[in-house]
Amino acid sequence: MFVLELTYTAPVERADALLGAHVEWLDEQYAAGVFIASGRKNPRDGGVILAAGVDRAEIERIAAADPFSVEGVCAYRITEFYATKTAEELAPYREQLPS
Template sequence: MFVLELTYTAPVERVDALMAEHVAWLDAHYAAGVFIASGRKNPRDGGVIIAVGDDRTRIEEVAAADPFAAHGVCAYRITEFLATKTSPALAPYRQQLPG
């Protein structure tokens, strides 16, 4: 599982101008089952996305395709973690520690 943390690198007005494209990109990855949660940070200096998958390279490619990243209005920090404990609703995403 991955935490994708976005930090805006441009004024929020430039971010807002790309918001519709960003939301369409989010929707496509929700539909594909890659994203399971996302939202703005408070204060509004970026956002956070929770993504599922085992391939860091693929997640990096997904992040690079975000219109925010492609147009240079945000930087991504990607953290991989093993979700060994989850709420019951997230049980399908629970992971095992390597043996």
């Protein structure tokens, strides 16, 4: 599983101008079954996305296609972790530690 942390590198007004395209990109990843949750950080200096079901190379490709990335308004920090324990509703996303 991955935590994608977005941090704005441009004024929030530039991000707002791209918000529609960013939301369409988010919707595509939800429809593909990759994104589990997403939202703005508080204070509003970026956002966070939880993703699963793909490898590191694919998640990096997906992040690079975000209109925020393409237009240079945010930087991504991608953290991979093993979701060995989850709420029951997220049981399909539980992972085993590698051997």
